[in-house]
Amino acid sequence: MADYLVIVESPAKAKTIERYLGKKYKVRASLGHLRDLPRSQMGVDVENNYEPKYITIRGKGPILQDLKKEAKKAKKIFLAADPDREGEAIAWHLAHQLGVDENSDCRVVFNEITKDAINESFKNPRPINTDLVDAQQARRILDRLVGYNISPILWKKVKKGLSAGRVQSVALKLIIDREEEIKSFEPEEYWSIGAGFSKKEGNFEASFYGTAGKKVKLTDKKQVDGILSTLDGDDFTVSQVVKKERKRNPAVPFTTSSLQQEAARKLNFRAKKTMMVAQQLYEGITIGKEGIVGLITYMRTDSTRTSETAQAEAKTHIESMYGEEFTRKTKAAGKSSAAKTQDAHEAVRPTSVLRTPEAMKAFLSKDQLKLYKLIWSRFLASQMAPAILDTVTVDLLNNDVQFRATGSQVKFQGFMKVYIESHDDKEEEKDNVLPPLAEGETVTCASIDPKQHFTQPPPRFSEARLVKTLEELGIGRPSTYAPTLDTIQKRGYVTLDAKRFVPTELGGIVNSAVNQYFSDITNAEFTAKMEQSLDHIEVGEIPWVKVIDEFYVDFEKHLKVADEEMEKIEIKDEPAGEDCEKCGSPMVYKMGRYGKFMACSNFPDCRNTKAIIKPIGVTCPLCKEGEVVERKSKKNRIFYGCDRYPECEYISWDKPISRPCPKCESTLVEKRLKKGLQIQCTECDYKEKPQE
Numbered sequence: 294m295a296d297y298l299v300i301v302e303s304p305a306k307a308k309t310i311e312r313y314l315g316k317k318y319k320v321r322a323s324l325g326h327l328r329d330l331p332r333s334q335m336g337v338d339v340e341n342n343y344e345p346k347y348i349t350i351r352g353k354g355p356i357l358q359d360l361k362k363e364a365k366k367a368k369k370i371f372l373a374a375d376p377d378r379e380g381e382a383i384a385w386h387l388a389h390q391l392g393v394d395e396n397s398d399c400r401v402v403f404n405e406i407t408k409d410a411i412n413e414s415f416k417n418p419r420p421i422n423t424d425l426v427d428a429q430q431a432r433r434i435l436d437r438l439v440g441y442n443i444s445p446i447l448w449k450k451v452k453k454g455l456s457a458g459r460v461q462s463v464a465l466k467l468i469i470d471r472e473e474e475i476k477s478f479e480p481e482e483y484w485s486i487g488a489g490f491s492k493k494e495g496n497f498e499a500s501f502y503g504t505a506g507k508k509v510k511l512t513d514k515k516q517v518d519g520i521l522s523t524l525d526g527d528d529f530t531v532s533q534v535v536k537k538e539r540k541r542n543p544a545v546p547f548t549t550s551s552l553q554q555e556a557a558r559k560l561n562f563r564a565k566k567t568m569m570v571a572q573q574l575y576e577g578i579t580i581g582k583e584g585i586v587g588l589i590t591y592m593r594t595d596s597t598r599t600s601e602t603a604q605a606e607a608k609t610h611i612e613s614m615y616g617e618e619f620t621r622k623t624k625a626a627g628k629s630s631a632a633k634t635q636d637a638h639e640a641v642r643p644t645s646v647l648r649t650p651e652a653m654k655a656f657l658s659k660d661q662l663k664l665y666k667l668i669w670s671r672f673l674a675s676q677m678a679p680a681i682l683d684t685v686t687v688d689l690l691n692n693d694v695q696f697r698a699t700g701s702q703v704k705f706q707g708f709m710k711v712y713i714e715s716h717d718d719k720e721e722e723k724d725n726v727l728p729p730l731a732e733g734e735t736v737t738c739a740s741i742d743p744k745q746h747f748t749q750p751p752p753r754f755s756e757a758r759l760v761k762t763l764e765e766l767g768i769g770r771p772s773t774y775a776p777t778l779d780t781i782q783k784r785g786y787v788t789l790d791a792k793r794f795v796p797t798e799l800g801g802i803v804n805s806a807v808n809q810y811f812s813d814i815t816n817a818e819f820t821a822k823m824e825q826s827l828d829h830i831e832v833g834e835i836p837w838v839k840v841i842d843e844f845y846v847d848f849e850k851h852l853k854v855a856d857e858e859m860e861k862i863e864i865k866d867e868p869a870g871e872d873c874e875k876c877g878s879p880m881v882y883k884m885g886r887y888g889k890f891m892a893c894s895n896f897p898d899c900r901n902t903k904a905i906i907k908p909i910g911v912t913c914p915l916c917k918e919g920e921v922v923e924r925k926s927k928k929n930r931i932f933y934g935c936d937r938y939p940e941c942e943y944i945s946w947d948k949p950i951s952r953p954c955p956k957c958e959s960t961l962v963e964k965r966l967k968k969g970l971q972i973q974c975t976e977c978d979y980k981e982k983p984q985e
């Protein structure tokens with residue numbers, strides 16, 4: 294018989310923990326929150342100190358009943374939800390629902406799901422931290438007040454199904470402002486002059502620097518021609534050689550935000566996917582005989598601190614793998630971030646560096662392995678010595694015209710042996726080695742290459758760049774980046790083009806409506822200040838009702854004005870180019886929850902809708918009668934089916950092509966592989982490269 298009941302959020306986590314605790318403990322999962330504000334109404338009593346009205350979430354009744362039954366049998370209940378304010382709130386709600394005294398030692402927290410961490414935390418249970426709970430509650434209530442008040446106005450004035458929100462509206466505005474900036478950008482002409490030099494020991498390149506010892510900006514062709522005409526022959530004198538040693542430090546360990554950015558750049562993961570895979574690694578993976586173990590620390594964090602135990606283990610590992618000179622000699626890169634929230638937290642790191650990606654390979658899915666490798670190497674690199682680069686700058690003179698060549702070479706790899714951080718919108722630097730050059734030496738110019746350029750507009754936001762910008766502005770917290778990016782796409786406010794955000798017309802309309810009547814909501818500074826106030830609740834510096842009240846008094850006035858004055862906006866639907874087969878009215882494109890679809894323009898009199906289907910010019914391989922059409926799954930993934938569906942049930946993720954397999958005459962499909970497209974047979978082993 295179990296004496297103790299432990300409640301966590303997820304079944305995977307429950308399974309991992311149960312293993313460490315032994316027979317006296319029964320571990321159950323609550324599957325996230327059991328109580329929340331109701332969906333059908335505001336659920337916040339603004340007349341009465343913003344008293345929230347919590348109800349049991351629909352569908353969670355049986356889980357609650359089960360937990361209550363187990364709670365009655367248990368001698369003691371431990372609430373072991375995740376170590377952040379969301380987890381604290383889950384624990385608090387559970388305490389209330391199960392009749393546990395929140396001031397008793399009922400709460401256990403751990404940053405990693407490993408044997409040591411679990412045992413340690415169960416030795417030190419504590420009461421529920423009501424400041425953390427208040428902070429979560431304040432966020433929830435504030436988001437509810439904003440969302441449930443503005444959205445109905447948008448439904449009335451613009452269109453059903455729209456929403457506005459504290460963080461999403463700022464994110465949308467950032468994307469739209471950037472688009473405006475790009476549209477109004479005026480490119481400026483500038484020039485560069487490259488030069489190739491030859492030397493016995495090797496050729497090298499230099500570029501124009503200036504004249505008479507001063508840097509000169511080249512703005513047009515006339516200026517370039519003028520400079521070139523003053524050159525006297527092909528010989529240049531090496532006027533100066535400057536050698537320097539440059540140190541490069543490793544990046545600090547991952548926070549949620551930097552993890553999302555780097556996974557986007559290096560692995561092409563969307564923020565949502567990164568969080569999903571990270572959660573799997575955190576909650577526990579079965580590692581052969583060792584059993585289930587959590588491979589990384591908690592993935593929602595804004596701290597770059599790491600524990601001394603983890604650092605010591607890394608040091609030993611680095612010594613044995615790469616040698617003593619590769620260990621870090623100075624104090625740790627990575628300390629707690631400026632925002633002093635979530636103090637006990639650590640960066641996202643492997644729970645043990647001894648579990649190398651190579652050793653874990655057999656136990657992880659492809660995506661899990663990729664992300665684990667990223668987290669593992671980032672942390673290991675952060676504990677390694679800086680890299681040392683030799684740089685050299687060489688000035689070359691011809692009749693007072695100065696060219697400059699720069700070279701750099703890695704002298705000591707240090708952390709670069711393990712991991713190098715990527716950057717947005719910037720090319721990776723490579724070694725560029727110059728041949729030996731001495732001051733006073735003469736070198737011959739072999740080619741001169743003047744080039745015209747134009748300044749470029751700022752790039753559109755990628756997911757990584759948007760997360761970074763939100764973080765820099767102090768908006769959003771580890772738990773909100775991924776859901777925010779998801780929401781603005783789901784609502785149809787933005788789309789992704791070549792992995793960059795492009796606002797839609799609808800996004801523009803919603804942004805200007807919200808911006809006009811609720812400028813605070815779209816204002817980055819205001820939102821950042823609000824986030825700070827919310828953080829202050831978390832450390833017990835300010836009561837939550839005060840923070841909400843200060844916001845709401847003003848917000849309520851804006852709501853009235855918006856409701857009275859906002860003009861009704863007619864959104865014209867894009868014609869689909871075909872007529873409704875039921876009533877003959879033109880069909881139009883609409884945005885639904887799962888993307889675009891066709892609907893009759895005679896709505897609501899005619900409710901005919903159709904999925905958008907594109908014929909691909911291939912006869913159905915199954916019934917040999919229908920046409921294969923491209924469709925979209927509910928998750929917006931493209932698949933191929935027969936246009937005679939439901940009579941014919943042909944379906945394929947891979948695009949079929951019209952030619953049969955030359956070997957067996959079966960259907961050939963285009964398979965999307967990492968290397969690119971490949972054509973292969975669905976029956977035999979025939980494969981070919983696609984024809985260009």
Ligand SMILES: [Zn+2]
Nearest residue numbers: 873876893899
């Ligand atoms: Zn119709």
Ligand SMILES: [Zn+2]
Nearest residue numbers: 913916935941
């Ligand atoms: Zn068919």
Ligand SMILES: [Zn+2]
Nearest residue numbers: 954957974977
């Ligand atoms: Zn075949």
